[in-house]
Amino acid sequence: MEEMEVVLLTGLPIEERRDFILTKGKQKRQLKCDADSVAGSVSQRACVYCGARVVLNPVTDAVHLVHGPIGCASYTWDIRGSLSSGADLYRNSFSTDLKEHDIIFGGEKKLARAIDELVRKYRPKLVFVYSTCIVGVIGDDLEAVCKAASGKHGIEVIPVQSSGFIGNKSAGYRAACDALMRLIEPGEKKYVIKSKNINYLGDFNLAGEAWIIKRYLSRMGVDINVVFTGDSSYAALKKAAGASLNIIQCAGSMIYLASRMEENYGIPYMNVSFVGIEDTSNSLRNIAKAFNDPEMAYKAEQLIEHETALVKPAIQRYREKLEGKKAAVYVGGGFKAVSLIKQFKEIGIDVVMIGTQTGRPEDYRRIGDLVDDGTVILDDANPAELEKFMLEKGADLLVGGVKERPLAYKLGIAFIDHNHNRKHPLSGFIGAVNFAEEVYATVCSPVWNYI
Ligand code: SF4
Structure with a gap:
């Protein structure tokens, strides 16, 4: 097995990182993924609570109450672009704002009071209560407080067990899914194939x-x-x-x-x-x-033919401008990463570095099949690693989320937000045109000539 030619800037010895990074064509091994996030590390990966919030925050008529210090509640609707056709309660972010006194003596009473106040004020049918790191440390019994509040108000108050350090962002997804399972009522029938x-x-x-x-x-x-x-x-x-x-x-x-x-x-x-x-x-x-x-x-087939015919000419126009450019990708999930490789091919761009926060081994296998030799593939990267490989590979563009944007601009590299912060759709046929247009606008912007 060949050694990688990398110098890491994080202070972590190479032996601790080599399972998370490989260069296609050089190594024949699988990336290790789904490792726990290291507390205090410089990982780009979001925490457990953040993973849970990604999944649940778009529930439009729920109260989203963060049990923890005010900093955790900075994750708000404003930085996520999910839209509603009705209720807009989810656009508020509520916090129990735990302080030193609560950490020492416990925050359960404060949480119960916060739920009472929110129910009085907003009359929701559903309250999600998110656990954060500090709540995991002091051991507040979310389950008991939520159960009592539920009985008192006759609504569903569901604890989300998402203490920041119990795993990684994927653990937050699971905590959110567990909360959703508590909501779902069993259907009368099992799988009915005829139903559409x-x-x-x-x-x-x-x-x-x-x-x-x-x-x-x-x-x-x-x-x-x-x-x-x-x-x-x-x-x-x-x-x-x-x-x-x-x-x-x-x-x-x-x-x-x-x-x-x-x-x-x-x-x-x-x-x-x-x-x-x-x-x-x-x-x-x-x-x-x-x-x-x-x-x-x-x-x-009719839909595909019709929609493809509508968007193909525009995509072709952008392809002519973008042919030969190089992209680096660092996104949340593996499935999106796989699709992005194909989408970049549609507009003539090669992916030279690609990584995810929560990709699974099968995602990395697919990624490995799709990219060219020499492409750097990495899991749970930190900013120094992203920077090193983008420079080394000569990327013209980085696709990522809110945390990656400053990194790209600092390096004088174009950036595309493919996470939850954007205000324009990137899904479907129309999304493919929006994507090509955005790639063109950022990669070919004259601003890069002045850096
Ligand atoms: S839950 Fe923990 S890691 Fe996540 S934002 Fe709060 S303090 Fe930070």
């Missing part, structure tokens, strides 16, 4: 993306029962067990929920991706295939 009613998991309706997919599916004769969790509500989530199929866009966050729903309610699931023309088309075809319905398959 499906749940759409792992779309947070950023810039209305779930609405785009809903329209596509409706043209194929498929209804969405509930989206987990973009533009969802208490009432919609309650009837999730009535669907005949679960499709999963963000597998990292939702595969656990899908498998629990299969186990408990007999609802089968399949992965989809609406990132890029190729994956969007294949996903629509696969949904029709899952229903074994020739008419639906025909409608899917």
Whole structure:
């Protein structure tokens, strides 16, 4: 096995990092993933609580109460672009604002008072109470406080066991899915193949993306029962067990929920991706295939043909400008990373560095199959590693989330937000054009000539 030619700037010895980074063509081993986040490390990966909040925050009519110091509550709707067609309670961020006194004597009473006040003021049907690092340390009994509040107010008050250091962001996804499972009422029937009613998991309706997919599916004769969790509500989530199929866009966050729903309610699931023309088309075809319905398959083909014809000329125009550029990718989940490699190919760009926060071994296998030799593949990276490999590989563009943006600009590299902070959709056919346009606007901006 060859040694990697890397000098890490984090102070961590290479032996501790070599399982997380490889260069395609040089090593024939699997990346180690899903390791716990190291407290105080400089990882780009979000914490457990943050993972739970990603999944649950788009539930529009819930109170989202963060039990912890005020800093944890800085994760608010303002920095996430999920849209609602109705309620907007989720745009508020509530915190118990734990202080020294609460840390020493416990914060349970303060939490109970906060729930009382919020219920009085907003009359919600559902309250999520998120645990944070410090709550894990002092051992407040969230379960007991939530149960008491639930009985007192006659509503659902659900604890989200997301203490920051109990694992990594994926543990937060699981904590959120556990909370969702407590909400879902069992359907009367098990899997009914004839029903065209499906749940759409792992779309947070950023810039209305779930609405785009809903329209596509409706043209194929498929209804969405509930989206987990973009533009969802208490009432919609309650009837999730009535669907005949679960499709999963963000597998990292939702595969656990899908498998629990299969186990408990007999609802089968399949992965989809609406990132890029190729994956969007294949996903629509696969949904029709899952229903074994020739008419639906025909409608899917018509839709794909029509939409592709609409967007192809624009994509071709951008491709001519972008051919030969190089991209670095650092995103949350592995499925999105895989789709992005294909989407960059559609616009003539090579991916030279790629990593994820919560990718699974099978995602990395797919990534390894798709990228060219020499591409750096990494899991749970830190800023120094991203910087080193982007410079080394001569990336013209970084795709990432809010934490990566300053890094790219500091290096004088173009940046695209493919996380939850954007205000324009990147899903479906229309999203493919938006993506190409954004890549062009940032990579070919004249501003880079002045840096
Ligand atoms: S839960 Fe812990 S790691 Fe996460 S934001 Fe709060 S203090 Fe930071």
